[in-house]
Amino acid sequence: MTTIAPEDTGQEALFDATIAADERIEPRDWMxxxxxxxxxxxxxxxxxxxxxxMQPEANWITRAPSLRRxxxxxxxxxxxxxxxxxxxxxxxxxxxxxxxxxxxxxTGRQKYSSIFNYPTLTWADVGAIGWLVDxxxxxxxxxxxxCSYGPYARAMxxxxxxxxxxxxxxxxLLLTLSRGTEAQHAMAQDAIDRWWWPxxxxxxxxDDESAHSAQSMAWKIxxxxxxxxxxxxxxxxxxxxxxxxxxxxxxxxxxxxxxxHWDFGPIDWTEFREVLKGNxxxxxxxxxxxxxxxxxxxWVREAAAAHAAKHPAHPPHAGTDQEEAAR
Amino acid sequence: MTPxxxxxxxxxxxxxxxxxxxxxxxxxxxPVLEEEVALANIALDLLGQARILLxxxxxxxxxxxxxxxxxxxxxxxxxxPNGDFAHTIARQLYFSTxxxxxxxxxxxxxxxxxxxxxxxxxxxxxxxxxxxxWTLRLGDGTDESHTRMQRALDALWRFTGELFDPVDGLDDVxxxxxxxxxxxxxTSTLERATLTVPEGPRHGAWTAGGGRQGLHxxxxxxxxxxxQHLHRSHPGATW
Numbered sequence: 323m324t325t326i327a328p329e330d331t332g333q334e335a336l337f338d339a340t341i342a343a344d345e346r347i348e349p350r351d352w353m354x355x356x357x358x359x360x361x362x363x364x365x366x367x368x369x370x371x372x373x374x375x376m377q378p379e380a381n382w383i384t385r386a387p388s389l390r391r392x393x394x395x396x397x398x399x400x401x402x403x404x405x406x407x408x409x410x411x412x413x414x415x416x417x418x419x420x421x422x423x424x425x426x427x428x429t430g431r432q433k434y435s436s437i438f439n440y441p442t443l444t445w446a447d448v449g450a451i452g453w454l455v456d457x458x459x460x461x462x463x464x465x466x467x468x469c470s471y472g473p474y475a476r477a478m479x480x481x482x483x484x485x486x487x488x489x490x491x492x493x494x495l496l497l498t499l500s501r502g503t504e505a506q507h508a509m510a511q512d513a514i515d516r517w518w519w520p521x522x523x524x525x526x527x528x529d530d531e532s533a534h535s536a537q538s539m540a541w542k543i544x545x546x547x548x549x550x551x552x553x554x555x556x557x558x559x560x561x562x563x564x565x566x567x568x569x570x571x572x573x574x575x576x577x578x579x580x581x582x583h584w585d586f587g588p589i590d591w592t593e594f595r596e597v598l599k600g601n602x603x604x605x606x607x608x609x610x611x612x613x614x615x616x617x618x619x620x621w622v623r624e625a626a627a628a629h630a631a632k633h634p635a636h637p638p639h640a641g642t643d644q645e646e647a648a649r
Numbered sequence: 650m651t652p653x654x655x656x657x658x659x660x661x662x663x664x665x666x667x668x669x670x671x672x673x674x675x676x677x678x679x680p681v682l683e684e685e686v687a688l689a690n691i692a693l694d695l696l697g698q699a700r701i702l703l704x705x706x707x708x709x710x711x712x713x714x715x716x717x718x719x720x721x722x723x724x725x726x727x728x729x730p731n732g733d734f735a736h737t738i739a740r741q742l743y744f745s746t747x748x749x750x751x752x753x754x755x756x757x758x759x760x761x762x763x764x765x766x767x768x769x770x771x772x773x774x775x776x777x778x779x780x781x782x783w784t785l786r787l788g789d790g791t792d793e794s795h796t797r798m799q800r801a802l803d804a805l806w807r808f809t810g811e812l813f814d815p816v817d818g819l820d821d822v823x824x825x826x827x828x829x830x831x832x833x834x835x836t837s838t839l840e841r842a843t844l845t846v847p848e849g850p851r852h853g854a855w856t857a858g859g860g861r862q863g864l865h866x867x868x869x870x871x872x873x874x875x876x877q878h879l880h881r882s883h884p885g886a887t888w
Contacts, residue, residue, distance in 0.1 A: 373682070380676035387879045388710050388888040389666075389703075392673070393696050399676050400689035407682055445879055445888075503886050611677065619680020621797070622734045625790025626681075632789065 341542055346472035349415040357541055360534065361471050362416050363432070364543065369409035370427045370434035374608050376402045378442040379451060387445060391495070395448060398488050405481050412473040428613050436594060437524050439602030446499055446506075446513035452492010454514070454521040454559070460485050461555045462525065465545035474543075493562065500567045507567075514563070515571045522586075523594045525552040556584050657818035658762060659712070660861055661751075662702030663723035666713060667869075668744060669695035670876055671731055680734055687779055691741070694772040701765050714880035718863070718870050725860040726808035728869040732801065735787055735794070739801035741780035746834050747812045749773040750827045758821055781838050788842025795843065802839070803847045810852025814861055 333352035340347055347353055376399050383399065386392035410420040426432040437455050442448065463485065466478040499510035526532055526548040538544035546554075556575075563570050574587030596602065672692035679685040703709040726744055731737045752773055755766035787798040813828040836846050850856050857866070880888075 376677045376685070383673040383676055384670060384875050385879050387714075387883070387886075389696065389700050389713055391888055393693060393700070396673055396676070396689055396693050396696065400686055400693065403682055403685035403689070407686070410682075498888060502888075503883065505883060506886055615678045615680070618678075619734065621791070621793050622680035622684075622787070625794030626786050628794075629786040629790045 341470055344468075344470075344542070346475065347470055348472045356537070357543075358416055360538060360541070361474065361543065362413055362418055364538075365409055365413040365416070365474055366418075366423045366426070366432050367434060369406050369413060369423065370432060371438065372402045372406035372409060373427075374434045374438045374612060375455075377608055377611060378438055378440070378604075379448060381442045382445060382448050385445070386448075391448075394491055398452075398491070401484050401488070405484070408477040408480060412477045415473045424616065428609070428616060430600070430609070433598065434608075435524060436597045436602065437520050438608060439597050439604045440517070440520050441604050443516070444509050444513060446496065446509040447517065449492045449495035449499060449510065450513035450517040452488050453496055453562070454492075454517050455524070456485050456489040456492060457559065458521045458524040458555055460489060461551050461558070465551075466543075468542075468545060470542040493566070496566055496568070510566075511568050514568050518571050519589065519593075520597075522552055522555070522589055523597075525549070525555065527591065527594070553583055556586050560584050655817060656706050656761070657816050658702040658705035660722035660724075660816050661762070662699050662706060662712070663721050664727050664744075664748070665695040665702065666699035667721070667723045667872070668727035668740075669693075669699060670872060671727065671729075671740075672737075674731055675737070684734075688737075691776050691779065694769075694776065698765065698769050698772070702762075705761060705765075710880070714877045718865055718873055720863055721860075721865065721869070721873075722863065723860050724808070724811045725857050725866050725869075726805065726812065728860070728865060728872060729805060729808065730868050732804075733797060734783075735797040735801040736804065738780055738783045738787060739798065739805050741776065742784050742835070742838065743805060743809050743812070745773055745776040745780050746831055746838075747809075747827075749777050750830055750834075751822065754822055754827065755819075760819070760821075784838055784844070785842045788839070788844040798842070799844055802844060806847035806849065806851060807856045810850070810856060811858040811860060813852075814858065816861065 334354070337347065337351070337353055337357075340351070347357075379395060379402075380399050383392065383395055386395050410423060413423060414420060423432065427434065437458075442451070460482060463478055463482050467475055467482060469475045469478065496510050496514075499506040501507075526535075529535060529547045529549045532548055535544060535547060539547070560570065560575065572587045574585065576585045578585045597605070600606075669692045672688050672695070675688045675692075676685065679688055699713075700709050703712045706712060726740060729736075729740060749770060752766040752770040755762050756770050784798065787794040789795070809831075812831070813824045815822070815824050839846050852858060859865075
């Protein structure tokens with residue numbers, strides 16, 4: 323905890339009262355250094371996940387099996403870039419810059435969600451990502467719409483609306499495959515088998531091993547524990563899997579009358595820690611591709627900056643000049 | 650496969666389909682996040698146009714996934730590989746300027762394509778503006794961006810003559826007028842961008858052309874192999 327100088331105690335009391343009253347902290351409000359740092363870490367990691375998360379799905383854009391599916395997938399990947407932009411903006415209200423955050427991503431000093439280090443091996447993986455990965459993300463993110471930091475909470479409202487749409491599309495993709503030919507059904511089942519456990523890991527380590535949880539909950543950044551959200555997700559998925567006509571790869575999955583929840587088997591936390599350490603199946607490819615895009619684009623960003631410096635009065639064209647507008 | 654339709658919706662639909670596919674290859678690779686959004690946005694507009702046009706000609710998926718290279722009617726310009734960002738922008742500038750002029754014309758005449766053209770011309774104006782702004786930034790940016798942009802414009806120049814080959818079924822289009830107007834607009838943009846209009850023939854037996862007759866460049870076959878592989882692997886399946 324930071325020590326508070328006497329003249330600051332009034333501000334700290336105001337901060338505490340705002341949190342206690344379930345009101346929002348805004349960018350100009352005083353906030354504890356640790357609260358600021360914790361939010362920067364979480365929002366940046368969230369933004370990075372959107373950006374890295376484009377890759378496993380973009381992997382299938384050029385091979386999408388119908389024009390309708392191709393349009394849906396392109397729109398989804400575009401939304402993810404947009405979500406990254408909202409989140410970097412939210413992080414910037416805390417006094418950090420997008421360039422600095424991207425640099426931390428590229429040099430491995432900030433993380434992104436472990437899930438995006440798994441490969442998309444078949445078309446059905448696009449559906450599994452929509453249903454399970456976006457489903458887990460929504461379960462995690464809906465409570466963030468009530469997070470104590472205003473800009474983050476507002477970004478989450480917009481993001482959650484679009485994510486729910488993506489999730490329904492993913493579910494519908496799997497439903498079509500499940501009811502399609504035998505080969506399509508098998509493709510869908512195989513994708514669920516590969517994505518189920520990594521999706522459960524998205525909620526983070528168990529509560530007794532989660533380093534930041536207690537403080538985040540006290541600050542009302544987080545509203546529920548990792549294990550609580552994970553259980554909620556399992557309870558939602560089991561009946562949905564039945565409707566899909568697909569099975570979840572867990573022999574220990576059983577309804578527990580007493581708890582009123584589904585019991586499920588143990589998660590392989592060794593695998594989780596290895597993926598977080600950089601030893602998952604695609605860690606090197608994901609970060610390598612991101613770095614490459616950034617490096618190969620350096621001359622373009624330099625050109626835009628040089629042009630803007632030469633033509634300071636250049637008026638942005640109404641609503642279309644996105645690069646100028648972002649400056 | 651049934652005989653290929655002769656409606657002009659097919660060549661225009663193929664143009665939009667193939668360029669959309671190329672732009673889709675940029676996803677996750679763009680130089681700034683804003684361009685991830687912009688390039689995907691343009692790709693989606695084009696895919697939307699392609700779906701309407703191909704549906705006018707037949708079944709959109711059958712036409713996209715089950716024709717072979719020799720039966721595609723797109724111009725060779727749109728099938729050219731993305732190259733660096735300057736090549737993509739040069740391709741966009743040449744094509745969107747053409748498409749805007751053509752759709753502007755079609756929107757005002759009475760053909761089966763008129764309703765589509767009325768909608769698409771608004772999207773195309775945005776695409777042309779996007780390409781123009783980047784041409785100015787790259788041309789009048791740094792020495793390196795200027796060199797790259799000029800190189801890209803030069804490399805793709807020989808594919809621009811084909812844009813004004815008359816399209817079967819669009820007999821009322823004043824192709825020569827469009828061609829002159831295209832040249833005027835491109836010249837003006839390149840001058841503002843401190844770039845030079847490329848020299849050399851834009852058309853002729855020894856330069857590019859033939860896409861409208863199903864004669865394509867070598868990279869096109871690989872594009873189709875990737876695009877069609879999954880669909881062809883599951884004959885008769887719905888997705």
